[in-house]
Amino acid sequence: MQITPRVFSGMQPTGSLHLGNYLGAMVNWIELQKTHECIYCVVDLHAITVWQDPDELRRAIRQVTAAYIAAGLDPKKSVLFNQSQVAVHAELAWVFNCVARLGWLNRMTQFKEKAGKDREQASVGLYAYPNLMAADILAYRATHVPVGEDQKQHLELARDIAQKFNNDFKTSIVAQGFVDGIFFPQPDPVITGPATRVMSLRDGTKKMSKSDPSDLSRINLTDDADTIAKKVQKAKTDPEPLPSEVAGLAARPEADNLVGIHAAMAGQSKEAVLRDYGGQQFSSFKKALVEAAVARLSPIADETQRLMSDPAEIDRVLADGSQRARAIAGPVMDKVKDIVGLIRS
Ligand code: AMP
Numbered sequence: 001m002q003i004t005p006r007v008f009s010g011m012q013p014t015g016s017l018h019l020g021n022y023l024g025a026m027v028n029w030i031e032l033q034k035t036h037e038c039i040y041c042v043v044d045l046h047a048i049t050v051w052q053d054p055d056e057l058r059r060a061i062r063q064v065t066a067a068y069i070a071a072g073l074d075p076k077k078s079v080l081f082n083q084s085q086v087a088v089h090a091e092l093a094w095v096f097n098c099v100a101r102l103g104w105l106n107r108m109t110q111f112k113e114k115a116g117k118d119r120e121q122a123s124v125g126l127y128a129y130p131n132l133m134a135a136d137i138l139a140y141r142a143t144h145v146p147v148g149e150d151q152k153q154h155l156e157l158a159r160d161i162a163q164k165f166n167n168d169f170k171t172s173i174v175a176q177g178f179v180d181g182i183f184f185p186q187p188d189p190v191i192t193g194p195a196t197r198v199m200s201l202r203d204g205t206k207k208m209s210k211s212d213p214s215d216l217s218r219i220n221l222t223d224d225a226d227t228i229a230k231k232v233q234k235a236k237t238d239p240e241p242l243p244s245e246v247a248g249l250a251a252r253p254e255a256d257n258l259v260g261i262h263a264a265m266a267g268q269s270k271e272a273v274l275r276d277y278g279g280q281q282f283s284s285f286k287k288a289l290v291e292a293a294v295a296r297l298s299p300i301a302d303e304t305q306r307l308m309s310d311p312a313e314i315d316r317v318l319a320d321g322s323q324r325a326r327a328i329a330g331p332v333m334d335k336v337k338d339i340v341g342l343i344r345s
């Protein structure tokens with residue numbers, strides 16, 4: 001049972017996917033398929049850490065799955081499945097609940113943001129969320145985790161859990177035949193691309209997010225060409241023309257964001273975009289941005305819709321992926337039980 005390079009990542013089935021999810025995570029997921037063994041998970045157990053309407057949740061699980069496939073994820077090559085169909089995630093998360101320390105979870109900024117002022121009323125699941133995320137990754141002993149910038153802290157926690165497990169159970173791990181005493185690898189974050197943090201179209205200092213009440217703040221992967229055009233036209237800017245150097249974007253969050261989005265859409269660097277548009281007004285730049293965005297996103301929206309017309313086929317893809325995921329995670333969980341001292345038959 002050697003540690004080999006393996007990619008794992010997950011996305012929550014809540015709300016509709018937006019440009020931040022696409023550029024921050026999905027593009028990298030799809031690229032990594034070319035070079036790595038990849039496992040991609042619709043994390044439905046994470047979704048229920050906050051209230052979800054059951055019918056809406058079912059729809060969202062299928063919709064996210066369809067969007068992944070439409071964006072280029074190949075479910076034959078990579079493993080694509082939903083978390084709740086593989087019991088090891090919840091099982092290993094319990095073991096990690098007993099490895100991670102309260103002090104570690106208390107430092108998680110996403111819990112503080114999501115729980116808001118009324119922390120007493122937050123679910124226990126929301127608090128323990130990062131332990132489940134560590135279990136997702138380590139159930140496959142994954143080594144690479146492509147995510148957006150906002151997941152960095154959670155990934156550091158997963159590394160700490162892997163390390164503490166290896167330390168706490170060192171003797172037992174060696175006794176189980178892992179001579180170097182290492183059972184879990186330290187998973188590395190993969191945070192790359194020109195748009196690891198896509199900002200709101202209404203406020204360049206806030207992250208583009210599913211939970212923003214204004215739909216004008218984000219471009220959804222399901223938006224049609226007219227909606228994309230409207231949102232880009234209304235996107236907040238400043239009165240200055242675009243700078244000709246990247247350094248000129250420093251104190252201009254909205255300009256920086258739009259240039260980053262354009263660069264990512266067109267597969268260019270920010271420098272290259274500013275070489276073309278430096279000195280110009282936003283109006284002409286926005287037209288080009290709409291064109292690039294529509295060219296890239298419309299085929300994905302159309303394909304997602306087509307796939308959604310056959311929910312049974314999506315469920316079949318998830319069932320197949322889950323079976324393949326269980327085949328990898330099952331033996332890892334068996335070893336965890338042996339290492340911890342739990343009896344199994
Ligand atoms: P979530 O929507 O929180 O489930 O996030 C799914 C993936 O998209 C994660 O890897 C996030 O880091 C990434 N992501 C979410 N919002 C953004 C954003 N505004 N910019 C870049 N990446 C993002």
Ligand code: TRP
Nearest residue numbers: 008009010011012043133136137
């Ligand atoms: N917490 C991640 C997010 O909100 C989703 C996630 C759950 C995840 N499990 C994961 C990402 C494992 C990477 C690896 O975006």
